[in-house]
Structures are given as C-alpha cells and as structure tokens.
Amino acid sequence: MARPEVTGRKQFNAxxxxxxxxxxxxxxxxxxxxQLFYKLKPQGLMPVTFNVGTRVLISREAAADWRRARENAARASHQGVS
Structure with missing residues (x-):
C-alpha cells in the first residue's frame, strides 16, 4: 500500500x-x-462515560464537552491571575 505522503491521500483513522x-x-x-483518568473521574474532572456490556465508553460529544470545560477552566484561572 502506498504511503499517504507519497499519494497525497489522507489516511483513514478509525x-x-x-x-x-x-x-x-x-x-x-x-x-x-x-491512571490519571481514573484518579480524576471521582472528582468530576473527566468526561461522562457509559457502559455497553462490560465496556466503558466515552461519546465523541462527551469528549468535546470535556475539552471545552477544561479550556474554559484554564481560561478562567488565567484571567484571575494578573
């Protein structure tokens, strides 16, 4: 299979x-x-998870919400520092 950098085609990432x-x-x-994920999850600092059978999953939307919340928290803490 030809490499993406040679063909110019984007490689699919599942x-x-x-x-x-x-x-x-x-x-x-x-x-x-x-380890950090499981340490921060009880503190409410990780995204919402759901179970499918025995698997623990995080939806794409929950991951995006988590990133947004972390960015907003960082922004707020930087604004408080002068």
Whole structure:
C-alpha cells in the first residue's frame, strides 16, 4: 500500500471516525494516562462515560464537552491571575 505522503491521500483513522472511545483510546488521544483518568473521574474532572456490556465508553460529544470545560477552566484561572 502506498504511503499517504507519497499519494497525497489522507489516511483513514478509525479512532478519529469513532462515535465513542474506550477509556484507553480517550487517554491516548488526549495524551493522559489511564491512571490519571481514573484518579480524576471521582472528582468530576473527566468526561461522562457509559457502559455497553462490560465496556466503558466515552461519546465523541462527551469528549468535546470535556475539552471545552477544561479550556474554559484554564481560561478562567488565567484571567484571575494578573
């Protein structure tokens, strides 16, 4: 198979197209460790999860909401510092 940089075609990434991520996929995508995820989840600092059978998943929308909330919290803390 030809490399995308040679063909100019974008490579399909199934994780990017997913409607929901596993905890491991979410952590890898956001460059945090699963340990940090499970440490911050009880504090309400991680996205909402849902179960499908025994799997714990995070919807694309919940991940986007989480990123937005983290950005807003960072913005608010920076505005409070003069």
């Amino acid at each position: 994780v990017d197209a997913a409607d929901a991520y596993s905890v491991e996929e979410f952590c890898a995508r956001h460059r945090i460790s699963p």
